[in-house]
Amino acid sequence: MNIQVIITIIDFLLWLIIAANVMYVLFFALASHLPKKTHLPSAILRPFGSKRAEPERRHQTSDIRHQTSFLVLIPAYHEDAVIINTVKSFLQQDYPKDLYQLCVISDHMDATTNEQLAALPITLLQPTFENSSKAKALQYAISQTSNVSHHPYDYVVILDADNVVATDFLSRLSQIVRPDIAIQCHRTAKNADNDIAALDGLSEEINNSIFRRGHNRIGLSSALIGSGMCFNYEWFKNNVNKLDSTVEDRELEALLMKQGIFIHYSEDIQVLDEKVSNGDNFQRQRLRWMTGQVQALSQMLPYAPKAIFTGNINYIDKTIQQALIPRSILLILTPLFAFISFIIAFFIPHLSFIFYLWLLLLILLIIAIFLSIPASLQTSAFFSRIWALPQLVWRMLMNILHIRTDNNEFIHTTHQQ
Template identity: 80%
Template sequence: MNIQVIITIIDFLLWLIIAVNVMYVLFFALASHLPKKTHLPSAILRPFGSKRADLERRHQTSDISHQPSFLVLIPAYHEDAVIINTVKSFLQQDYPKDLYQLCVISDHMEATTNEQLAALPITLLQPTFENSSKAKALQYAIFSISHQPSTIYDYVVILDADNIVAPDFLSRLSQIARPDIAIQCHRTAKNANNDIAALDGLSEEINNSIFRRGHNRIGMSSALIGSGMCFAYRWFKGNVTKLNTAVEDRELETLLMKQGIHIYYAENIHVLDEKVCNSENFQRQRLRWMTGQVQALFLMLPYIPKATITGNINYIDKTIQQTLIPRSILLVLTPILCIIATLTSYIIHHTSFLFPLKWWLLLLLLFTALYISIPTKQHNGMLIKNAVTLPNLVYRMLGNLLHIRPKNKEFIHTTHNT
């Protein structure tokens, strides 16, 4: 086998890998522009215990005028800089005060911060974990609250310590919440104070289009994103004990998909989220996400045969997502491969440009997919300005590949500003 054949085979295999990623992104980017469904989906509820029929019966015969109650959980690990502002902002909800309970799980925060929180009309829990994680905080909260007398809620809402929501957040959630679905709200940037924060916010909106809105528009489940999530209280109480990694949102997705529970993307209910402002925080955050992606893949693969036999498309799709190359890496890697293919074509084939043509076509499709995934209001000159920051951030993400430890359950914390 001569060198030309070897290069051709390697070129085709690389192209095929990138093409699968680009086609996935392009398909759901296009799907995100389909008309919004006017009704919530009918989900298959598989459950927690033997009370499925009872839960469905209660839902079908429930009084539509009933206002549900909410348990709002905010895990806060070293979040002294933002937690007070977040709590005070949330307490401005226009929802009846007796129908929601705000609970902050204060993990390794300063005594002065805890004193300020204790003075507010909230439930303050102060666990002492040797190895902290968001999953442990959620488990601790549910265990503590479920053992209090007369504490029965309809739904659990999970927010991050830096999240800010509108005063009608719970009111709007109450209008769409159902026991047989989970809800992911529209998390969006609350700051764009430098190029890194702006790029982080832009990346989140692209993911919202592809992995949330695009999926829902064709009847598939949205992806979860870690905060701005709402679950049936009984379901969450029965499943939170199963969380075992530092990426609890992916574990929750897995549990929901196994049980046939649909994740609805509430794109008009916004949750403002602080974006990282420096490259070190960006690198730590992406390391957590990339590690979680590998952990989730290993977690989900054993169930794939059963999902295939039972036709669990959402579970199969969520597993495929764990194999995808991050969009920012794809955006930098594809042009590099285009240039390499072009140079190789010139050296090996002399004047033939047919060899790299498929690469440039792929790059065009990738740019198209990402562009149509960006909200129209962000189609401006800032796109090019923010893109200048991308190569350095991708370099840091590639460096993370050397530090991914699939069995590592340590929580990787990113700090927030005031």
């Protein structure tokens, strides 16, 4: 086998890998522009692989005998800079006060912060974890609130310590909740004060288009995103103790998919989220996400054969998602390989077809990304910030060297005042 054949085989294998990623992104970017479905799929609460049973509907808001109640959980690890403003903002909800309970899980926060929180009409929990994680905070909160609550809640809402929502947030949620579905609200940036924050917000909106709106538009479950999530209380109480990693949102996804529960993306209910505004925080955040993606893939793969056998399309799709290359890295690798193939074609002209294959992929990827960007962000001022992208991608590539699948240590991202 001569060197030209070896080059061709290696190049084509790399092309196939990148092509699979690009086509996945392009397909759901196109799907995100399909008309919005007027009816949600009839998902139901059932064990993985078991026969379907009729969903319980006693807590639906259409039932005038019952008003929907919410337990709102905010895990707060070293979040002294933002938690007070978040809590005070949330307490302005126009929803009846007796129908929701706001619970802050204060983990390693200052005594002064806890004193201020204790003075507010909320439930304040102060666990002492040796190794903190969001999953542990949620488990602790459910164990405490389920023991002291005078009546069971209907739904659990999970927010981050920096999240800000509109005053009608719970009112609008109460109109769409169903006991047989989970809800992911539209998390969007509340700050774009520099290039890093702006690009972080742009990345989130691209993911919203591909992994949430695009999926729902063709009847598939949305991806979860860690906050702005709403679950049936009984389901969450029965499943939260199964979480044992630092990527609780991906574990929750897997649990929901195993049990055939649909995740609805409520794009009209916004949750404002603070975007990282410096390179170090960006790198720590992406390291947590990349590590979590690898961990989630290793956890989900053993169930994939059963999902295929039972036709659990949503579980298969979520497993594939964990194997995808991050979009920003795709934007670097694709033109890089195209350039390399151009050099090869220059010296070996009859291999020029390889360059055209890579060029085609690059064009399709750019189209997919452009289709995924909301029209409100397609401005010259916003695109002028793209120059910072190579620096951020380089930080992500450096993270690859630090991914440890057995690492369950929580990587904290600090917030600004």
